[in-house]
Amino acid sequence: MKKLLIGLAAALAVTVSVPAAFAQDKTKACFLYIGSKTDGGWTQAHDIGRQMVDTELGDKVETVFVENVPEGPDAERAIERLARSGCAIIFTTSFGFMDQTVAVAAKFPDVKFEHATGYKTAPNLAVYNSRFYEGRYIQGQIAAKMSKVGVAGYIASFPIPEVVMGINAFVLGAQTVNPDFKLKVVWANTWFDAGKEADAAKVLIDQGVDIITQHTDSTGPMQVAAERGIMAFGQASDMIAAGPKTQLTAIVDTWGPYYVKRIKAVMDGSWKSENIWDGLKDGILTMAPYTNMPDDVKAMAMETEAKIKSGELKPFTGPIMKQDGTEWLKAGESADDGVLSGLNFYVAGVDDKLPQ
């Protein structure tokens, strides 16, 4: 078998031109995806960002991606292969790629690495994240206005601070409209599994919620909501196609401008390792059009969005009580980023026990 392969190699060596030869003057920007680039959610949002890099920077850049990479040993191999294939910068776009990115970054000091939603940095490893919770706060307000029963359902992925933060922000937003608003949570324990997510949506609807939102990445819940005739929010990408009469709005991850900025920085040598946590005002997070709702709800949502952008409104500002009844934030006090990124408790109003 080996002989056969070596023979094949010899035969092909003549005909194969090595692409690296003509790619010398281009900057190679590479992306590692946990899902399929057409998943309709998280990974697709990153891929739209990659395509924006292609259109904005044109022939100065060559973008490459590897999709459907499982977390674990396979991820480390894929990152290393990218690093060795001449990538100048590598974006690893799942929290679970963290340790593998750190390991490969240590081996390739000349390659820049950027890890989405993680917290471990190095001189050649930056982390970037988006303040998804700002959008979820707006969604909570809309939900409280639109819900007849005053209970929404939340399909959550893993009980890490990032997700707990989103749940809390949703409830806090809802409580500004209806102080008695309740939220039920189902843990799908996956980032992407259309079947499981759809099942979770059915469970929630059977428990009587009339609005669902999700921190998982497929359009499964949106489709179930559409079938059952209730309203829902999209996640990561605009999911309006999956629920034209169902989606109220979606938090849309808009990574493109960020990717363009960082790749340009690599080109002109100004790239630095940073810990970036941008939000609505920076345009890394945008809201899909507010649809399927009365004009007054839409006006309220747009006003809240404007206030968050201007910095007038910070979702995590007291008075806020924890779920167990103790006080978390005093009136007027805002949680700082350090506390937020380690959040491991619910605020009052969440009808669920946080898995510990």
Next chain:
Amino acid sequence: MRIELVKRPQHSKLFSVLSPFIALALTLVAGAIMFALLGKNPFQALFFYFVDPLRELWSLHELAIKAAPLILIAVGLSICYLSNNWNIGAEGQFIIGGIVGSILPVVYPGIQGPLVLPLMLLMGMLGGAAYASIPALLKTRFNTNEILTSLMLVYVAQLFLDWLVRGPWRNPEGNNFPETRRFHADAILPELFPADGRANWGIVFAILAGILAWLFITRTLKGFEVRVIGSSPRAGRFAGFSSKKMVFFAFMVSGALAGLAGISEVSGAIGQLRPSISPGYGFAAIIVAFLGRLNPLGIIAAGFLLALTYLGGEAAQISLGISDKVARVFQGMLLFFVLGCDTLIHYRIRFVGLARQEGQPAGAPKAAAPAAEGA
């Protein structure tokens, strides 16, 4: 008109040997056609797919990491299949091996020292063997179909692991992520040549297992018993061999090897337990076992080849932007052509016209279980 498969009176020795190579060649040709249809230069694509990953040392290490569990499991399966026991649940035995082997570093992290790793490997093998003995017991005791029971036990094992890492074994300092604590240094399977790449002792176990299994099957009485009972249970009974004992033996050997693969993967490449510790190695190993024609030495080569299709899939994605699904298509084509070639060695195709069909009794042989026959 219809098409029949007719058993050949005798099959060609030459083509029996050539069969896997013909299958490989056909796969390459079909792959080239597929790439051409995708608008890629087929030679360039095949080059990136099958040659590029072999050009660098680190990548060979990755190949060894990927091939080790496939070979270990497939070697065990070959003994099982040769004895006519159809263990489809190696994936489950792999997982249970990983779990049982991880008891020491996860539950008793305080126990350290050079004995920890050998104990873990041993416990992994015992775990896998014990789990494989369940379908064996059900088969000998209640005459259940081992294909079904062993397959269903895969899902039990997967869900059990899932529950463990989300529940009792979850890392207390892991930000609530479903994974166990990372293994301490004494519980990590060492790398062979840390300066060059990540390959660990797993590949040594795999190749050793292949060689030992080959010696066992060809050189020992027990190995003879495996083959006799496999090809003719009746003859086996006349020779005084117990087919019940053989069921247990075959299942437990293949379970032990799958368990060893599991704990090697967990303590080597991963370093902790996670909700999913195998991207389907237990099922891919079935392809490897047949690609290697159930010969342990052939399986070593077949394991490397299948591992190459995973790595090649990535290389082709990076270099040519080809979808990752292509790797799966390649694996499917490979198995298809291997089974197809094997079938045609033992059978020939006959086109039967309507006129002749009437004059013939309906006793034409069916093409059932060509895989089993091919063995």
